Amino acid sequence: MVKNIAVIRGDGIGPEIVNATLKVLDKVADLYGHTFNYTDIDMGGCAIDKYGDPLPQSELKKCVESDSVLLGAVGGDKWNNVPGNMRPEKGLLRLRAGMGVYSNNRPAKIWKQLSDASPLKKSIVENGIDFIIVRELIGGIYFGEHKTEGDTATDVLRYNVSEIERIGRIGFETAQKRNKKLCSVEKSNVLDSSRLWKKVMHELSFEYPDVELTDMLVDNCAMQIVKNPAQFDVIVTENMFGDILSDEASQITGSIGMIPSSSLGSTTCGLYEPIHGSAPDIAGKDIANPVGTILSAAMMLKYSFDMEEEANAIEKAVSSYLDSGYRTADIMSEGMTLVGCKKCAELICENLKKE
Ligand code: IPM
Ligand code: MG
Numbered sequence: 001m002v003k004n005i006a007v008i009r010g011d012g013i014g015p016e017i018v019n020a021t022l023k024v025l026d027k028v029a030d031l032y033g034h035t036f037n038y039t040d041i042d043m044g045g046c047a048i049d050k051y052g053d054p055l056p057q058s059e060l061k062k063c064v065e066s067d068s069v070l071l072g073a074v075g076g077d078k079w080n081n082v083p084g085n086m087r088p089e090k091g092l093l094r095l096r097a098g099m100g101v102y103s104n105n106r107p108a109k110i111w112k113q114l115s116d117a118s119p120l121k122k123s124i125v126e127n128g129i130d131f132i133i134v135r136e137l138i139g140g141i142y143f144g145e146h147k148t149e150g151d152t153a154t155d156v157l158r159y160n161v162s163e164i165e166r167i168g169r170i171g172f173e174t175a176q177k178r179n180k181k182l183c184s185v186e187k188s189n190v191l192d193s194s195r196l197w198k199k200v201m202h203e204l205s206f207e208y209p210d211v212e213l214t215d216m217l218v219d220n221c222a223m224q225i226v227k228n229p230a231q232f233d234v235i236v237t238e239n240m241f242g243d244i245l246s247d248e249a250s251q252i253t254g255s256i257g258m259i260p261s262s263s264l265g266s267t268t269c270g271l272y273e274p275i276h277g278s279a280p281d282i283a284g285k286d287i288a289n290p291v292g293t294i295l296s297a298a299m300m301l302k303y304s305f306d307m308e309e310e311a312n313a314i315e316k317a318v319s320s321y322l323d324s325g326y327r328t329a330d331i332m333s334e335g336m337t338l339v340g341c342k343k344c345a346e347l348i349c350e351n352l353k354k355e
Pocket of ligand 1: 089092
């Protein structure tokens with residue numbers, strides 16, 4: 001198959017982790033006889049420096065016209081003082097909205113090789129950590145009106161029924177493919193938008209009688225994720241709650257550097273990115289962990305290109321790499337062999353086999 005992939009390296013460690021991932025994709029192409037064409041896209045701080053705009057319209061157009069988009073990370077202190085609507089992150093938000101990718105899937109799964117890296121007690125980790133956060137990605141407070149007038153700043157959190165329904169359906173469908181447990185997370189004891197969220201979820205639940213729906217307040221959920229993560233199968237929540245809970249969930253698995261994500265809308269053209277940021281403090285040092293991005297590429301193969309076998313081959317190669325005792329600095333532990341970003345990708349390529 002021939003696939004055209006828009007590649008956004010972005011800022012900080014973005015270029016390193018993306019270059020490492022392209023090595024793995026090239027190996028997949030070799031082994032399985034595919035052609036992956038890469039189109040470089042400027043987005044984030046680097047685009048501000050080049051064009052004075054974090055995502056020029058022409059760059060967005062190339063993304064929308066591609067078969068899928070692979071993204072490293074954007075942002076950094078250098079652009080902290082640019083106006084809010086011109087920040088590197090704004091490029092990312094415009095990309096998500098422009099691609100219409102309303103459903104963000106963030107797995108929280110502990111690799112057996114890394115169970116020691118979890119900050120949770122062994123007795124909790126032993127019960128298993130394997131759940132998915134389905135985060136609404138193009139609505140809510142991120143996309144409401146933002147304004148500052150004198151000494152007052154306002155951000156609007158708005159959702160309508162159809163926005164909640166479409167992400168709700170993804171939540172139910174994701175649960176149907178797993179253990180059939182869906183937890184809808186909101187703050188309905190305070191927010192109107194959350195009361196609407198809860199009502200819509202319960203209306204939808206009649207269409208999915210095989211899925212057990214529960215409700216949880218977001219503050220309680222933050223607590224339950226560290227207290228008893230094994231209770232969760234699929235969590236569905238709005239944009240900002242999903243942002244916060246997914247960082248928390250990643251930490252209990254050991255490292256945020258290992259977690260991929262996929263974002264999809266109504267077409268197969270998806271956006272694939274690790275959930276971590278651009279980590280400017282370690283940029284250019286070849287010490288970043290590229291696995292979150294490599295696994296994001298595997299998700300691209302599975303969800304956008306229907307290449308399930310190829311995706312599984314990447315996941316297996318990552319597992320064999322961990323089995324062999326190699327670790328990047330973020331997940332390093334005693335007795336393991338420390339490797340950098342490039343070496344990590346090389347080792348994963350070596351382990352990549354066509355079944
Ligand atoms: C994420 C990030 C982004 C978000 C930022 C960089 C805008 O934190 O993907 O989780 O808040 O969505
Ligand atoms: Mg985040």
